[in-house]
Amino acid sequence: MLVALVPSGAGGLLRPLADDGTPAGPERFVPDLAGAVAEVESRDRPRWLWASTAEIYPRLVQRGVRVERCHDLELAEALLLGAEGAWGQPRTIAAATARLAGLPVPPDPPARAAEPPGLSQDSLFDAFDAPAVPLDDLLAVYQAQRRRIEALPELPSAHPLAPRAGAMRTLVAAESAGALVAVEMGLAGLPWRADVHDALLRELLGPPSPVGGPPARLAELGVRLNEALGQRVHADSPAELLRAFARAGIMLRSTRKWELEHVDHPAVPILLEYKELYRLWTAHGWSWLDQWVTGGRFRAEYIPGGVVSGRWATRGGGALQIPKIVRRAVVADPGWALVVADAGQLEPRVLAAVAGDRRLARAGAAGDLYAALATEAFDGDRAKAKIAMLGAMYGQTGGNAAPALAALRRFYPTAWDLVEEAARTGESGGLVRTWLGRTCPPASVSWREGFDEPGAEVESRGGAKGRARGRFTRNFVIQGTAAEWALVLLARLRAALAGRRAELVFFQHDEVIVHCPQEEAQEVAAAVHAAGDEARRLLFGDTEVRFPLDVTIVGRYSDAK
DNA sequence: GAGTTGTGCGCC
DNA sequence: AAAGGGCGCACAACTC
Structure with missing residues (x-):
């Protein structure tokens, strides 16, 4: 069973549909969208049909409403356009509707910039504007997508066996499930101890400068670098460094770390240490902490399919590049644990x-x-x-x-x-x-x-x-394909965790973190292994290949592996 | 001054 | 001769 949903004001329009997208009941306006979704979800467990999970689902989750399944029309549209040789064409309902009608296709709206938490919290509770798209358009686009999946052209594929349509149906379902995970995970946030992070920064960088300049240890390294080079250099400027080394008789192509490592000069170890600490300070220092960590959580925005290969991207805070050293600050709440799972050699x-x-x-x-x-x-x-x-x-x-x-x-x-x-x-x-x-x-x-x-x-x-x-x-x-395996794992794991207190809090290509009460941790670990097995079976059937997961239960992220 | 490109490096 | 994929982010250096 399907239910189509279009938000409108604080409420929305709902309409039950048969599996092929034809109406199975009247359209109705609900003044309280979250309440109505919760009611229908608990009664019918339908697949929700909507334009964009990223736009709609946060409002539901913020009100404590979760759904089991959806069909994300925009994500599906992007996958289908690619398969049909129209990669990158606009993917909104308006665009898809225009294509069906042979009318000029409006471009997609530009991507929003990353918004630090706090600035945007209020807007999540704002009502939607007037209905963005007519519900009938939603139905028409969905029906067309179903037809298009069945009619997929033959293209070079890694998959020699499965019917195109079957694989694409799986992909669309997995992508949509991933979108649900992404919203829930982004809102849950990764447990983050600002006090631990601050202590780490002070340990490595020294106290922060009261006037906003580099912290003590970094300033000191800058002075030592000048002494070693016998001249004043701006250590953050590759061009200046190249000139300074040239004057010392060392010709470098760049100031990259791996190139400097082969240079025998007293300034080199100082510079390498400076670079490492400078990076920590600029990318994950106190201003990062102020900007991205609130209420004991680092909240990133996950973007399913944000990478052309199907990997996820993130917006804000560099969530997929958390340096190993900083992972010390990722600490489970008291009485809780982190289940860290990593697919080795994926x-x-x-x-x-x-x-x-x-x-x-x-x-x-x-x-x-x-x-x-x-x-x-x-x-x-x-x-x-x-x-x-x-x-x-x-x-x-x-x-x-x-x-x-x-x-x-x-x-x-x-x-x-x-x-x-x-x-x-x-x-x-x-x-x-x-x-x-x-x-x-x-x-x-x-x-x-x-x-x-x-x-x-x-x-x-x-x-x-x-x-x-x-x-x-x-x-x-x-x-x-690795991203697809991980996506299916994530979807299966989400389903297995439904109804528990355990929450998915982090996902990075081949690694996932669940935050859960300590007494749930063993079961969660088992659920992760099971999800990996299900992903293998769904994608590759009875392949001999195994996809072992290294699962550890820890109090802090840095203790995993 | 604003926007773009290049450099460098963090992660997988 | 040598030739490794995908990102996001911050800063410097550049252009307009």
Whole structure:
């Protein structure tokens, strides 16, 4: 059963639908949207049909209302447009409606900027404006999406077996479920102890400057850097540093850490320490704390499908780049625990499952895939096995990877062919898809390395740009399919946790954190393992490959792993 | 002064 | 000759 929902003022319009999207009852206006949704949800557990989970669902969750399932029309629209060769076209209901009618298509509204918590809290309680879209349009777009899924064209895909439509239905459902998780997780926030964070900063940086300048330890390093170089430099300016080193007779191409590490000069260790602390101060210092942590929680906004590969992005606070050192401040509430789960070696396992390479799949059944590879094909050299796998997935061909890659190619030709084929497709201007059918952007709309120049599609066939494109499509299949596995895990885990006090509080590509009462922690850990198994079965059926999760129950994030 | 690009580095 | 994918963010340096 489906129920279509369009917000309007503080209330909204609801209409029950049959599974194919045709009306199964009258439309009704409800003055209290959250209350009405709660009532229908507990009675019928329908799949909610709405334009955008990110726009609508926060208002419900803020009022304590959660739903089990939805169909997010905008996310589905984006997936379908990609599959139909119209990647990046506007995805709103208004745009989709205009396309159906053959009318000019309005562009999507620009993305909102990240809003620190506090500034935006009130607006979450604001009523909606007048109904943004007619409910009939919602129905028409949904019905059309169902037809379009059934009529999907054949495109290069990693998935040799599942029917296109079946895979896409799974993908749309998973993407929509992910959108529910994203809203709930963003509002829950990651438990964050500002006092612990502050103590950490003082320990590493010294006391903050009362006038807003660099903290004591950083200022001191700046002085020592000047002394070591024999001149005054602005340590944050790469250009100045290059000139200063040049005067000392050291020619550098850049001031990157890995380049400096090979330079023998007394200023280098000072500069490296300065860079590390400077970064901590600017990116995760006191102003970050003031801006993003409120009420003991770091609240990020998660954006499902925000990365073209299907990975999530975040807005605000750099939630996917929390430095290891700062994770000390992520502490469970008293009496609660953090269940931290990490899928180890996810991408090579995905390659093993996707390629259907029997030999690689056997290695993927092991707890340590690289070690298994090493035993079979790399004379026990685990490091070499890892270089080979990473090189194959990322497109590295030179340097010390070459001999390792040769061994990989010889021992695992089926997997090798899969990534090579993806790369060739990209280099020649073609499109690739993930296992469930997410399509990569065409070369003409890629925003990297000048793909968006006129004629870039032709230019990209060969030359450095073409090879860059090949590396992108090669990796897209693996990264995107890994994102799908993680998305399904997240959806299954959410379902398993429903009704408990446990809350999903963090998700980062292949890692998830649940905050729960200590007495629930063991069951939550079991639920995470079960969700991983379900994700494997749903995507890959009876594959031999395993996707082991490293699950730890800790009081603070930094104690995991 | 505002906006854009480049650099560098954090995470996966 | 060498050639690793995806991001977000902050700052410097640049353009207009």
